Amino acid sequence: MxxxxxxxxxxxxxxxxxxxxxxxxxxxxxxxxxxxxxxxxxxxxxxxxxxxxxxxxxxxxxxxxxxxxxxxxxxxxxxxxxxxxxxxxxxxxxxxxxxxxxxxxxxxxxxxxxxxxDRASFESIFSFSLLQLQGFERMDETELSRTLLSSGTTGVDTLLRVEKKMEKELGDLFKKTGRNPEMNVRATELKEMEKELKSEQERIAAYAPKMNRIHEIEREWQEAKRAYDSLREEHRALELELQLLPLKERKRKLSSRLDEVRTSSFPSDGIRRFEVISGRLTEMEAKKRGLEAEIAAMEQKMPDSPRPEMLSAIERMLAREPEWHDWRSTLGSIRETKSQLNVKRMRLLDRLGLDKSDALLRADVSIHQEEHLYEQLQQMDEMGRQIGYMDRQLSQLENELRDIRNEQLSLQRNSPTEMERKQAEEWPSISSRLAEAKAYVQMSRSNQGDGNPQMLLILLIVAALMSIVGLISDQWIVVGLGACLAVIAVLFKIGKRGGQPTNKDAEMERFVDAYEGQAATMEALIMKVNDYEQRQSRLAEAAKTIERKMGVLEEEYGAIVQGKESLEHSLSSFFLAYGLRKIPNSGILHEFFGMARSLQEIERELEDIERQSQTIQDNIHLRQAELERLISIDVPESSIYDTLRSEYISLKEKMQLFNTLSHRIEEYQTQKLEAEELAASLRSQQQELFEEAGVETEEQYYMAYAASQETLTLTHQIEDVESQLTALGSVEDHIERSENQLREDIHQVGRELAGLEEEMGALVKEKTSLEVETEKLLTDDSYQRKQQMFEMKKAEFAELAKQWSVRQAIVEAITGMMEELKEKRLPEVLSRAENIFSELTGGTYMSLALSENGYFQAVAQNGQRYPIIELSQATKEQAYIALRLSLAAAKEETxxxxxxxxxxxxxxxxxxxxxxxxxxxxxxxxxxxxxxxxxxxxxxxxxxxxxxxxxxxxxxxxxxxx
The missing domain is CATH 3.40.50.300 (P-loop containing nucleotide triphosphate hydrolases)
Incomplete structure (x- = not known):
């Protein structure tokens, strides 16, 4: 192409x-x-x-x-x-x-x-300038090699720009030792939240051991109950064995003892019923105390009673948040538009050369006014051109007149003297007389010497030529001389026969001798005088002509100048009203009116957006006042909705906490009331047992129980002894242990029974306390909230990691593509570029090569490789130009x-x-x-x-x- x-x-x-x-x-x-x-x-x-x-x-x-x-x-x-x-x-x-x-x-x-x-691809190969070479001196080795690579392959500069952008975004997302990148910030937050979750998990982990302990307590109580029942049986057996002592002694003693210990009736199964009631009563009292403590703790945590109407008002305000942001966004756009319009306004004022625009804003800038002013400016320009033309003509006439005056002065300095003038005036008559005298003398001599016909012929020819030349040149003096010469020749012919010289001949000879050598001088003097007079006359006439022309031009010039001054005064007054200090050129009048109209339009736009801005600001101030009344604090306008949202979340959390705690307190109050009612019922049942046993205290009840048991035992023993005594008549002792030993065994079993009773009571109390604690763990939801927040942060981190992976993949793809360009497309260009580079450097460098790490190197004649950064500025540019020319040659066909x-x-x-x-x-x-x-x-x-x-x-x- x-x-x-x-x-x-x-x-x-x-x-x-x-x-x-x-x-x-x-x-x-x-x-x-x-x-x-x-x-x-x-x-x-x-x-x-x-x-x-x-x-x-x-x-x-x-x-x-x-x-x-x-x-x-x-x-x-x-x-x-x-x-x-x-x-x-x-x-x-x-x-x-x-x-x-x-x-x-x-x-x-x-x-x-x-x-x-496209333009970028064309300029990257076929168009380059000094500006593209001037940045080489400031490039490091990597940048310089990439620039050379992009000059040797098409499209690489775009890939490099994308790669730099991706690497910057990768750095903004994550750095190994960074703190501010988003992924680093998220990772730090996740670590902190993970520590908090671990702490919550450790606290919640105590729930399972407590439940295991509750189940273990239930098993231990059951085992203790079975041991207790077994000991009770053993205790009865020992007592029966003790009662099988000598029947008679036993009966007597039993009877005596029966009389001593016999009491009123004891409730049926009274001790078991009493112990069950006591155990449950103890459990209810412990539960009641635990509930009271929990209620007190919740009452301490209970926030102030929230106001639902406040929450509803905040919800309504939050629902109107988009309107607030629209106002602020619109206000920002208005400020930007206003700033742009003011910049345009100031630019127009600067271009118009005005400090203020009030006069111009009120001015009439209609098309009719523009046309009228344009016609006046055109007329004034035309007058200016006429004045300029006349100025040039007058200047030219003045120069011509000055040249004529100078020429007259010069001519005057070289003018002939009075004597020369007189000699020039007298010479024609002298010349005529001289010619006549010469002819006379010649004819006289011819007559004396037999004559000379050739001389006569020559004189006639000269006379004829002088007459013709005089007629042609309009020199009548020459014509007269020719005529005189002809007359002399005729006279000479007539008088040639005289033989002797006369006085007249002598006089003529003296006259000829006197003026013979002055002819040429006098002719020159005559020409000088004639020339002076002709030039003086011509110059005087030319000066008069120029003066007449100058007079006419000055009259016309004055009339045009007066008309232009009048028009300029009119236009100056008009443009002063516009605020301009001078009259603009007619060529820019249209632009002036265009800028004036633009300025008026900008002023109207500024007034419109100022009204719109004031309306929006009033709305914002009203809304801000409403919001400040809701949150009761002064907050900057930019963060007021964030503060309101925080207040809303806080109020909502307080309301949720208040409702949750109120519900739980009601539940615990109900449970406490049920425990109190059950405890009262148990106390009533316990009192009924006391009344039935005829006692007032637990100790008396147990004593009554023991007495009733002993009475019952003694009665049965007596009956048995009596039966045996009746049947046997006499009882033989088959007792292997003594009475003291039996009593010690019975006492030991009694102590074990008391220990089991104490152990069972302690287990019941521990179980009640553990149940209260596990209930508290079940109702605490802080772990769930932290777990949810942790999952949200993990999702954000995963999304950032995905973005990082995408950008890393792009960088890797570009790196792979760059390697492919180096391996496949660059060698073809390098092979051509090496020849050009070698020729440019006079063989100092034989070729260009790429190192293993992708840096360009220049290979010298001795094989030494020099990094491109170490070369001179001109040599770097030569490498760049060689690659550019080589690439253009490679693209010759396409x-x-x-x-x-x-x-x-x-x-x-x-x-x-x-x-x-x-x-x-x-x-x-x-x-x-x-x-x-x-x-x-x-x-x-x-x-x-x-x-x-x-x-x-x-x-x-x-x-x-x-």
Whole structure:
């Protein structure tokens, strides 16, 4: 593809310009600010589209207005000759492609023409400048190698930008030794929450041992009960054995003892009933005490009674939170809009040169007023042009008059003297007389010497010639001299026969001798006098003519100046009313009125948004007052809803806690009441047993029980003894133990029974205490809340870990792709680049290579490898340019684009620059180069290139080339 010509309608500082290019190397030369970069950007933007209006890139819209855009004439191997025209329209401009077969295309045709390349891809290969090389000195080895790699392979710069972005986001998510990254923060929170959960688990872990202990107590009580019953039986057996002592003694003693111990009736199964009642009574009292303690603890934890209406009011306010945020967001947008409008307003005031805008805001900026002012300004401009024209004419006439005066003075200084004037006036008559005298003398001599007919003929011819010349040149003196000469010749012919000289001959000879040598001097003097008089007359006439012209022009000039001053006064008064200190140019009048209308529109917009802002601020202040009444504290506006939400959560938790504790207290009160009622019932039953036994205390009851038991035993023993005595008549003793021993055994069994009773009571008390504690553990839900919060944090950490994994996968994929580019695509480019680099450095470096860690190295002649960071600035740039040129050569078949070079060789020495020009001239056989430079010396190196001087670019006639 070759660029044949560009036609600029309007682009930056260029307007109506045409530049022709050749196939090989084209050098665009011009001093700074001449517009070289503007031409480069015109080519790129015409092919790939104008930037968005809000983009940071320049759009190069015409400075003086007019049509924006232009044409690029191309010759393409596939599409032939075509023209790409792009003008102002949509954001990227309206583009039309004209093919040589008469067909037309739009954006798709341009994309096909540029082989689907975008601007970034094109500039990464086929367009580079000094700016891309100036950052090499500040790069480290990694950055420099990556830059060289991206210059040698397409698309790598995009991958590197994505990789840097992903690595930054990875660092924001997680660092091994970091504290602030999100995952590090979440991990620290999880560790702290895990410690709290472990503490709660340890506290809850006590529940199972307590339940096990309760079950163990129940088993121990059952075992003690069985042991107690067994001992009771043993105790009875020992007592019976003791009672089988000698029957008679026994009967007597028993009877005596029976008389001593006999009491009223004892309740049936009274001791078992009493012990069951006592055990249950003890259990109920312990339960009651435990419930009372729990109720007291809950009452201490009980918060103040919450207000449901407060909670409802906060809920209503929280439901209206989006409205609050909308207000704040709208207010922020309004402030931003207001700031932007104020910036626009100040920019317009600066461009208008005004300090205040009050007068301009009240001014009439209608189209009718603009047209009227435009006509007046046009009229004033026309008057100014007329005045300027007249000034130039008057100045020219003054200069001409001054030149004439100077010439008159110079002529006056060289004027003839009075004597010279007199001599010039007398010479014609003297000259006539001299000619006559000469003729007379000659004829006289001829007559005396037989005559000379040839002399007569010569005199007649001279007389005729003098007459003709005088007539032609309008010199009547010469004509008179010719006539005199002819008369003399005739007289000479008539009087040639006289023989002797006369007095007249002598007089004539004396006259001739007196004036013979003065003819030439006198003729020169006559010419001098005549010339002086003619020039003096001509100069005087010219001076009068110029003075007349100057008088007429001065009259017209005064009239026009007076009219212009009147019009200027009128316009100055008008524009002073607008706040302007001087009258604007008619060319910017439309822009002035446009800016004035924009300023009025901005002022109206500012008034509208100020009213809207005040309304929203009033709403915010009212809402803030309502919220502060609810939370009863002064809170910053930005965090008031966060505080309200915290207050709502706190009130809700208090209400939940209050309801939970109230419910539990009611349950415990009910349980306590039931325990009290059951204890009262048990005490009543116990009292009934006391009344039935005829006692008042427990000790008396047990004594009565013992007496009743003893009575019963004695009665049975007596009956047995009597039965035995009746049956046997006499009783033989078969007792193996003594009475004391039996009594000791009975006493020992009694102590064991008492120990078992005490042990059973202690077990009942312990069981009651453990049941209260386990009930308290079952009703505590703090562990569940912490467990739920822990799971939420774990989910957040998992989501962050997922994001980290995705970004790490992208980095790994880019790294793999970079390795593939190095292994597959880079070697082809490197092989070409090595030759160019070696030629540029004069063989100092033979090739470019990649190290194992991916860094570029330059290989010297001796095989020594130098990291690219250790090379000089120019050598680094040469490596970069070699890779760029090699990549462009590799893309010759798929993307045969011209190369745009913006002065990238300024750091090269003379030798290497000569090598660079030789390389480009060799490559120009297949590639078109457009080289932009501002250096005069560099231009001299391009002997075979087309030199285009930007400073001499004309309009439609084309650029000046050499």
């Amino acid at each position: 070759k660029i044949r010509k560009i036609v600029i309608y309007g682009f930056g500082k260029h307007e109506n310009k045409t530049i022709d290019f050749s196939d090989g190397i084209n050098v665009i030369y011009g001093h700074n600010e001449a517009g070289k970069t503007t031409i480069q950007q015109f080519i790129v933007l015409t092919l790939f589209g104008f930037p968005q209006k809000n983009s940071a890139q320049l759009r190069y819209e015409p400075k003086a207005g007019g049509k924006f855009g232009g044409q690029v004439h191309l010759h393409d191997e596939v599409h032939g000759n075509c023209i790409v025209e792009r003008v102002q329209g949509k954001s990227a401009g309206d583009v039309t492609v004209y093919f040589e077969d008469g067909t037309q295309g739009e954006e798709e045709a341009v994309k096909a023409l540029v082989r689907q390349y 993307a045969p684009f011209p190369l745009l070079l913006d002065d990238p060789f300024v750091h090269f020495d003379e030798t290497r620059f000569s090598r660079m020009t030789a390389i480009l001239e060799r490559l120009s056989a297949k590639h078109q180069f457009i080289y932009f430079t501002c250096h005069d010396k560099i231009v001299e190196y391009w002997t075979n290139a087309t030199i285009i001087n930007v400073s001499d670019i004309g309009s439609a006639k084309g650029a000046m080339t050499r």
